Amino acid sequence: MKRIMAVAVPLALLVSLFPAAVAFAQETVPTEAQISASANPPVVLYKFEVPDADSALAGIQYDSDDAVLFQAGAQVAPNLEDLPEAQQIAYWWVATDPNGIDDIHFAFVKVWHPDGVLKYQLEALAPSACSDLGTWATPNTPLYAAYRSGQLTTAQADLIVENCGKHVWVPFMMVGELSKHQPAGPYTVTAYVNDGSGAVGSLTNIMDVLPVVGLEIDFTTVDFGMIVPSTAKWVRGDTDMTTPTLPSVKNTGNVNMYLSLNFSEMVGVSLGKVINSFDGKLNAQEINPIPAATPACFNLEPLGSNEVDQLDLSIHPGPVSADTYHGTLVLSGGQSC
Numbered sequence: 001m002k003r004i005m006a007v008a009v010p011l012a013l014l015v016s017l018f019p020a021a022v023a024f025a026q027e028t029v030p031t032e033a034q035i036s037a038s039a040n041p042p043v044v045l046y047k048f049e050v051p052d053a054d055s056a057l058a059g060i061q062y063d064s065d066d067a068v069l070f071q072a073g074a075q076v077a078p079n080l081e082d083l084p085e086a087q088q089i090a091y092w093w094v095a096t097d098p099n100g101i102d103d104i105h106f107a108f109v110k111v112w113h114p115d116g117v118l119k120y121q122l123e124a125l126a127p128s129a130c131s132d133l134g135t136w137a138t139p140n141t142p143l144y145a146a147y148r149s150g151q152l153t154t155a156q157a158d159l160i161v162e163n164c165g166k167h168v169w170v171p172f173m174m175v176g177e178l179s180k181h182q183p184a185g186p187y188t189v190t191a192y193v194n195d196g197s198g199a200v201g202s203l204t205n206i207m208d209v210l211p212v213v214g215l216e217i218d219f220t221t222v223d224f225g226m227i228v229p230s231t232a233k234w235v236r237g238d239t240d241m242t243t244p245t246l247p248s249v250k251n252t253g254n255v256n257m258y259l260s261l262n263f264s265e266m267v268g269v270s271l272g273k274v275i276n277s278f279d280g281k282l283n284a285q286e287i288n289p290i291p292a293a294t295p296a297c298f299n300l301e302p303l304g305s306n307e308v309d310q311l312d313l314s315i316h317p318g319p320v321s322a323d324t325y326h327g328t329l330v331l332s333g334g335q336s337c
């Protein structure tokens, strides 16, 4: 009995020294952690591509209503002749990691040509700021462009903004170029993230490079010079785009282009007589005759991408009077005749 009393007295003294509120302010819970090379890999949640909408201005412009650049999904067209510069493309991807976004150590994107050959690998040295994303409702921002092009829904864009703000998702962006020298077709784009344990996450989509043709000519006039009634006369071309007296045509697009000619009647200045028959030759294909106001298409001699061809033109005057004759020639290029 004496021994029990001796313990009870110090306990009562202890409680009286510490107020009850402080005694319950602390909780102790166990802590735990694992390191595993295979567990908890990072994840790429979303990715999208946005082409630069204004190649004349430095940097990427997300002008989201461009009818050519924004059709269904990720579609990109090269700039004809790569002017004023090769088309720039912003590759965006959003990632997370179960260990926290600081576990993402390395992020990059790889792009393959339609034939499977690697085009390039672009390495993001640092994440983008959440504020760089914009929102789906803010024109001329990446998320608005992704939404407008059908690559993200409004709900997905909202989730990205929300989780980026909470530091649980992180965006990355790299810019790469698309030259007109690259072929049209489906390009495979894969975004990767690596974490500190060596685990990898990735996401792949297809970016369509649209087929385009571009006609460039090196001449501003076709002068048949002195002609003789009822006698054909040729203006011969060459394959040099710097010799305007020798007609040359070039396809500045990324797929085959078919050339069409449409001559108007040539009318005499003084007497009003007309010349209404012509002739054209593109490489090995000659179309003879070509009546005035009748389009003639070189269906056998398409110009390949970046190809320069020789165009020969001839005039077939009838028994016309001495005069000076004027007319026009319209040249047009298309993906078919």
Ligand SMILES: [Ca+2]
Pocket (backbone or CB within 6 Å): 039, 040, 041, 042, 097, 098, 099, 103, 195, 196, 197, 199
């Ligand atoms: Ca991880």
Ligand SMILES: [Ca+2]
Pocket (backbone or CB within 6 Å): 052, 053, 054, 055, 056, 057, 058, 059, 060, 061
């Ligand atoms: Ca630009």
Ligand SMILES: [Ca+2]
Pocket (backbone or CB within 6 Å): 218, 237, 238, 239, 240, 241, 242, 243, 244, 245, 246, 247, 248
């Ligand atoms: Ca020429």
